[in-house]
Amino acid sequence: MPRPTYRSRKGWRRIFTRTPGGTTKLRYERKKHDYPKCAICGRKLNIPRLTIREERRGYRTPGRPYSGNVCPSCLRDGIKAAVRQLAGM
Ligand SMILES: [Zn+2]
Incomplete structure (x- = not known):
């Protein structure tokens, strides 16, 4: 029986690895x-x-600003909108 944390597959994935002795072992890795x-x-x-x-x-x-959160094209549109708002267009 695996450890209680490994019984749930929510955060862990199962990997079957072949050992040098030829047996297959179950290994757990973070998803x-x-x-x-x-x-x-x-x-x-x-x-x-x-x-x-x-x-x-x-x-x-x-x-660039907001990188990792907003894609470059959305950022471009956002900056344009902000500048236009500042300029009062
Ligand atoms: Zn986007």
Whole structure:
């Protein structure tokens, strides 16, 4: 019987690995998060899928504002709208 944490498949995935002795062993690995998506249009961002641990270790997103949250085209539209509002157009 696996450990209680591993019984739920919510955060863990099962990997069958073959050992040098030839037997198959069950190994558990943390699942990766879903693809990061744009907060406005929902399009997939150009950021890899990461595990919680990998995210914590620091994956660097592009240097532009709202990167990792909003896609470049939505950001462009947002900046244009903000500037037009400031200019009173
Ligand atoms: Zn978008």
